[in-house]
Amino acid sequence: MASEEVLHKVQNLIERCLQMYMNKKEVVDALSHHSRIEPCITELVWQQLEQQNPLFFKAYDMRLMLKNQIMVFNRLLQDQFEIMNKEFSSGIPSMSLPNDSNSNLCKTFLSSLIMGRDCS
Structure with a gap:
């Protein structure tokens, strides 16, 4: 999977977790455990989302x-x-x-x- 696709997949998974009112640590842990996504990747995408949507x-x-x-x-x-x-x-x-x-x-x-x- 290309890196752009991975980042998009992680973003979609984070957004699904946000709908369940999970905090950042819970999201990182869930994606690591269930989707085998490295915590550093989840944290990077989370940081980008925070920068793009500070009010949210x-x-x-x-x-x-x-x-x-x-x-x-x-x-x-x-x-x-x-x-x-x-x-x-x-x-x-x-x-x-x-x-x-x-x-x-x-x-x-x-x-x-x-x-x-x-x-x-």
Whole structure:
């Protein structure tokens, strides 16, 4: 495969990874593991994309930070839920997990935040 074709292939793979909100390290690791692409090539193409699209990557980085904050918050919420169920398991009714409709509402809200849209 010609070097131009390789770079184009790597760019397409990076763009697919960006759609899954992967950070740079995750993209480099995924392409190395699944597509046998050297990390230095992925990093070079990533750098070129950043230079060509600085506003996109600035917004993308903000979305990744938001995604991370939501994941941390959800972990803390799950920990709190488990602690409360342990503390009150001695006869006091425990809390129940949110039903699927609430979970779906949270997922919709998260998606809308990440995509920068209104969640109405």
